[in-house]
Amino acid sequence: xxxxxxxxxxxxxxxxxxxxxxxxxxxxxxxxxxxxxxxxxxxxxxxxxxxxxxxxxxxxxxxxxxxxxxxxxxxxxxxxxxxxxxxxxxxxxxxxxxxxxxxxxxxxxxxxxxxxxxxxxxxxxxxxxxxxxxxxxxxxxxxxxxxxxxxxxxxxxxxxxxxxxxxxxxxxxxxxxxxxxxxxxxxxxxxxxxxxxxxxxxxxxxxxxxxxxxxxxxxxxxxxxxxxxxxxxxxxxxxxxxxxxxxxxxxxxxxxxxxxxx
Amino acid sequence: xxxxxxxxxxxxxxxxxxxxxxxxxxxxxxxxxxxxxxxxxxxxxxxxxxxxxxxxxxxxxxxxxxxxxxxxxxxxxxxxxxxxxxxxxxxxxxxxxxxxxxxxxxxxxxxxxxxxxxxxxxxxxxxxxxxxxxxxxxxxxxxxxxxxxxxxxxxxxxxxxxxxxxxxxxxxxxxxxxxxxxxxxxxxxxxxxxxxxxxxxxxxxxxxxxxxxxxxxxxxxxxxxxxxxxxxxxxxxxxxxxxxxxxxxxxxxxxxxxxxxxxxxxxxxxxxxxxxxxxxxxxxxxxxxxxxxxxxxxxxxxxxxxxxxxxxxxxxxxxxxxxxxxxxxxxxxxxxxxxxxxxxxxxxxxxxxxxxxxxxxx
Numbered sequence: 001x002x003x004x005x006x007x008x009x010x011x012x013x014x015x016x017x018x019x020x021x022x023x024x025x026x027x028x029x030x031x032x033x034x035x036x037x038x039x040x041x042x043x044x045x046x047x048x049x050x051x052x053x054x055x056x057x058x059x060x061x062x063x064x065x066x067x068x069x070x071x072x073x074x075x076x077x078x079x080x081x082x083x084x085x086x087x088x089x090x091x092x093x094x095x096x097x098x099x100x101x102x103x104x105x106x107x108x109x110x111x112x113x114x115x116x117x118x119x120x121x122x123x124x125x126x127x128x129x130x131x132x133x134x135x136x137x138x139x140x141x142x143x144x145x146x147x148x149x150x151x152x153x154x155x156x157x158x159x160x161x162x163x164x165x166x167x168x169x170x171x172x173x174x175x176x177x178x179x180x181x182x183x184x185x186x187x188x189x190x191x192x193x194x195x196x197x198x199x200x201x202x203x204x205x206x207x208x209x210x211x212x213x214x215x216x217x218x219x220x221x222x223x224x225x226x227x228x229x230x231x232x233x234x235x236x237x238x239x240x241x242x243x244x245x246x247x248x249x250x251x252x253x254x255x256x257x258x259x260x261x262x
Numbered sequence: 263x264x265x266x267x268x269x270x271x272x273x274x275x276x277x278x279x280x281x282x283x284x285x286x287x288x289x290x291x292x293x294x295x296x297x298x299x300x301x302x303x304x305x306x307x308x309x310x311x312x313x314x315x316x317x318x319x320x321x322x323x324x325x326x327x328x329x330x331x332x333x334x335x336x337x338x339x340x341x342x343x344x345x346x347x348x349x350x351x352x353x354x355x356x357x358x359x360x361x362x363x364x365x366x367x368x369x370x371x372x373x374x375x376x377x378x379x380x381x382x383x384x385x386x387x388x389x390x391x392x393x394x395x396x397x398x399x400x401x402x403x404x405x406x407x408x409x410x411x412x413x414x415x416x417x418x419x420x421x422x423x424x425x426x427x428x429x430x431x432x433x434x435x436x437x438x439x440x441x442x443x444x445x446x447x448x449x450x451x452x453x454x455x456x457x458x459x460x461x462x463x464x465x466x467x468x469x470x471x472x473x474x475x476x477x478x479x480x481x482x483x484x485x486x487x488x489x490x491x492x493x494x495x496x497x498x499x500x501x502x503x504x505x506x507x508x509x510x511x512x513x514x515x516x517x518x519x520x521x522x523x524x525x526x527x528x529x530x531x532x533x534x535x536x537x538x539x540x541x542x543x544x545x546x547x548x549x550x551x552x553x554x555x556x557x558x559x560x561x562x563x564x565x566x567x568x569x570x571x572x573x574x575x576x577x578x579x580x581x582x583x584x585x586x587x588x589x590x591x592x593x594x595x596x597x598x599x600x601x602x603x604x605x606x607x608x609x610x611x612x613x614x615x616x617x618x619x620x621x622x623x624x
C-alpha cells in the first residue's frame with residue numbers, strides 16, 4: 001500500500017491546526033515545547049482568537065516560538081516578557097496577550113518582572129515551561145533545578161549548601177492577589193496533554209473574561225540537557241520532578257471578579 | 263499663539279506628552295526627574311486622552327513595557343536619570359535592533375555610580391555612541407530651555423517614527439527643575455486604530471488577520487549574513503539622519519575668532535560667557551548643537567578654517583570635545599580644540615568659562 005492510498009479524506013482522523021505553522025521544529029526529540037506549542041495552536045484556532053492574539057517569546061529554546069505558532073509575536077529580552085506583555089496589554093486592552101517562558105527566563109533573570117506583572121494582575125496568560133535546566137545554553141543549573149540534579153554547572157548534583165534551594169515560583173505566584181488561575185500541569189502522555197489543554201483553555205478564557213493573570217506551569221523534560229532518552233526523561237520527571245513539583249491547581253479564582261483596571 | 267504657562271522643565275515634558283497624543287508612559291521614580299511621572303499621575307490623562315501611565319517595578323521593566331507597546335505601533339515613552347538609563351541600556355539596544363519608535367528622556371545627574379543628584383552632562387558618550395551593546399545610535403535631542411523641553415517631545419516622536427528608531431531627550435537636573443515661561447503645543451489626538459494600521463501596519467503586532475502574514479518584532483537573526491544586512495540597513499539609516507536631521511544654533515559666530523561649543527545647560531552658561539568676553543574685546547561665538555547625534559560636524563568643519571580655536575564647554579571631564587576634534591580633523595584645517603568642564607554636579611559660572619578661554623588661548 002502506498003502512502004497516497006492512506007492519505008484520503010475518509011481516513012482522516014486527526015490533523016494539525018492551521019495556526020500551527022507547517023515547518024520542521026528545531027526542538028530535540030522528546031522535548032515538551034512541541035506538544036505545548038501544538039495544544040496552544042489548537043486552542044487559538046478552536047477559540048477563534050488568532051486575529052486578536054499577541055504572543056511574547058522568551059530567551060531560551062522557545063525563542064523561535066514565532067516560527068511555529070501563526071500569530072503576531074514579539075521577541076523579548078531575557079526574562080522581560082511579562083514587562084513587554086504589560087506594555088502591550090495596557091495600551092491594547094482588547095488583545096489576548098500571552099507570554100511563553102522557560103524556568104531560567106521566568107524564575108531567575110525575570111523573577112522581578114513575573115512577580116510584579118502577576119501582582120498587578122495584568123490581564124494575560126503566562127505559559128511557564130519548567131524543565132529544571134537552561135536548555136538552550138547547554139544544560140546549566142536553573143533556579144528550579146531540584147536537589148541533587150546533575151547539570152553542566154552542578155556536575156556533582158545540585159548542592160543546597162552551595163547553590164541554595166530549588167525555587168517553587170508557582171507557589172509564590174499563587175500567593176499574589178492579581179492572579180486568578182494558577183496551575184501546574186505536565187504533558188508526557190495523552191492523558192496529561194488533555195488535562196494540560198483544559199488548563200490552558202481555562203487560562204485563555206479567564207484572560208478573555210478580563211480576570212487578571214492566569215499562570216500555567218508545565219513540568220517538562222529536556223532529554224538533551226538531562227542526557228537521557230525521551231522515554232527515560234519522562235520516567236525521571238515522574239519519579240523525581242513530580243514529588244517536588246506536585247501537579248494540580250494551586251488557585252482557581254476564575255469565578256471571582258477581578259479588581260484590576262485593565 | 264498657544265497657551266502660555268510658567269512651568270518646570272520636568273512638568274512640561276509630561277504636559278507635552280499628553281498634548282502630542284502619546285499613548286503611554288512607563289516609568290520608575292528617580293531624582294531629579296520624578297516630577298514627570300508625578301505630573302502625569304496628577305493630570306490623569308487616561309480620563310482625558312486615554313493615555314496610559316504606569317509606575318513600573320524598575321527601569322528595566324519600564325523600558326520593556328515601552329518595547330511591548332511600541333511594537334504595537336503605539337506612541338510611548340519613558341524617562342529616567344543616569345543610573346536608571348544604564349539599567350535601560352539593554353532594552354534600548356533591543357528597541358534599536360528591532361527598529362521600534364519610542365521616546366526616552368535622560369535627566370542627567372552626576373556620576374559615576376550613584377554619584378549625585380546635581381546636574382551633569384557626563385552621559386554624553388552613553389547617549390550619542392549607542393549606550394548598550396551592539397552597533398546602534400539613538401537620535402539625541404539636547405534642549406537648552408523649558409520651551410525646548412516642550413518642543414522636543416513632539417519632535418522626538420516625529421523623528422522616532424520617521425526612522426523607526428529610539429529618540430532620546432538628553433537634559434539635566436538644571437533644566438528639569440528650573441521654571442520658565444513656555445508656550446504649550448495644541449492638543450493632538452492620539453492615533454486611531456486605522457491610523458496605526460496606516461503608519462505601522464506593516465510591522466506592528468496588532469493581531470494577525472487572515473489577509474496578512476504574521477508580524478514578528480524581534481532583534482534576533484541567527485544567520486550572520488542576514489544579521490550583517492540588518493546592520494547595514496541600520497547604518498544607512500544613521501547616515502541619512504546625519505545628512506538630514508542635524509540641528510544646531512549659532513550665536514555671534516560670523517566674526518568670531520574663538521568658538522565655544524556647548525549644549526543644554528552649558529550652552530545657557532556660554533551665552534552669558536560670550537557677552538562677557540565680547541565686552542572685554544574678545545571675539546567669541548557660540549555653537550550650540552541641538553542634535554548631539556547626528557552631530558553638527560559639517561558646521562564645525564565649515565567654521566574651522568575661519569577661527570583660531572574651539573573651546574568645548576561641558577559638565578563632564580570632556581566627552582563632546584572628541585567629536586569636535588573629529589569634525590576639525592575632517593575639515594583639513596588645523597586649529598586647537600580645548601576643553602573646559604566641571605564635574606560631579608557642578609555648573610560652571612560664565613566668568614569661569616571666560617577665564618578658561620583666556621587661559622587656554624590668549
